[in-house]
Amino acid sequence: MASRGQGTVSSYAGFDKEADCGALRKAMKGLGTDEQAITDILAFRSNAQRQEIVIHFKTSYGKDLLKDLKSELGGKYEDVVIALLDKPAFYDAKSLRGAMKGAGTDEKAILEIMCTRTNQEIKSIKEAYKKEFKRDLEKDLMSETSGHFKRLMVSCCQAARDESPTVDEGKANADANAIYKAGEAKWGTDESEILRVLATRSFAQLRATFDAYDKISKKTIEEAIKSETSGDLEDGFLAIIGCARNTPAYFAKRIRDAMQGAGTKDQQLIRCIVSRAEIDLGTAKMEFLRMYGKPMSEWIKDDTSGDYKKMLIALVRN
Known part of the structure; x- marks a missing residue:
């Protein structure tokens, strides 16, 4: 598979998990919570470094960082913080389960994940899905879809797309x-x-x-x-074509779509920004400006608010 671009988040050079854990604990102690301190740490660490923080926090204080944060935070800011602390494969698995649970299925969210991940990423998602939900991803996708769209999802689940850079x-x-x-x-x-x-x-x-x-x-x-x-199959084919042509541009469109119309599609916006931050969000940001003539961060400022907005803008790297 071709290079997918440049991310905005990478490993923090001065990483000190002990200092970060202390700062996070301090941010949650006393009256009120210092959301800015939390943003200043989590938005500037790689996912691998955040996993080290989670383990060291429990080792140091005997407490679960995610549970502590959930008890202190709320709303959309909590959603993006938890997304950042999830391992990528688990976050994708959780997003897929959420797209299939309850009344109706969010086919576009399913496509966004299943048609854009590498073979290894799909394999890791299937394992995480099985481990967390005790369910088979392929079977769940088959039960929630039909016709040729179902066949497309089954194909994606095989994680066997040719990824050679050679062109015949x-x-x-x-x-x-x-x-x-x-x-x-x-x-x-x-x-x-x-x-x-x-x-x-x-x-x-x-x-x-x-x-x-x-x-x-x-x-x-x-x-x-x-x-x-037409319908979901058309969306699926167009998603593959869009990603094959320019994956960052595909995600730029998904991010803009999340902020268009009445109300913001918050989970879509969070998922696209968090999941691509270490992969190609930097390139998607440039594609966004090219396609829409306005910086991604400006759209986020206009369509979100509070600490949620500050965290997303920090991840985009205004």
Whole structure:
């Protein structure tokens, strides 16, 4: 899989877990909680360093840091703090479970995770899901989806996408023709053939396929998918295409979508910023400015408030 960009959060050079634990304990002692002190630590440590803090806090004080924070915090600020302290695979597993629980299913949240993670990340998510919920992720996804969208989710669960950077131009031409014949060139659509290509090829290979498609069709691959599919399957195919073309740009769109319209989709915003902070959020921030002409941090300032806003802006690195 191609490089996905530059993050905004990395390992803190002057990391001192004992000092951080002491500062966090002090921030929670007495009347009121010093949220800024918590932000100044957690937003500037890598996830691996935060895991060390969690262990050292319990070792030093005999108390669970997450439980202490939950008892002191609340609302959306608590949500982002807990997300930062979760291990990435567990956070994704928890997000997937939340997207499938209760009335209705958040298909776009499922796609955002299942169509953008590497093979190893998917394997780790499946293990975390099994460990935490005593359930099988693939079976749960199958029970919550249907038709070709279900097949796409099953394919993603196999964590077997080709991740080689090598591009085979002959295969790209063959795949482009296969997609064309399965869609535009026939009455009805052979979704299975399109799925076969989009779900198995490396992102580098898919980019070559999209270029080849441009040469045989008057439509772009995105336009063809929109005209030949609909609903969740269309969203799934477009998510894969978007990530294959430019993963940071895909997440820039997801972040903007979370802040558009009436009310902010807080969990979507938190998930996109926290999950990409160490991967490609820095690049997504640049794509955001290019696409929308306004810094990501400015959108966050306008659409969020209080300590929640300060934490998100700290992670974005205004």
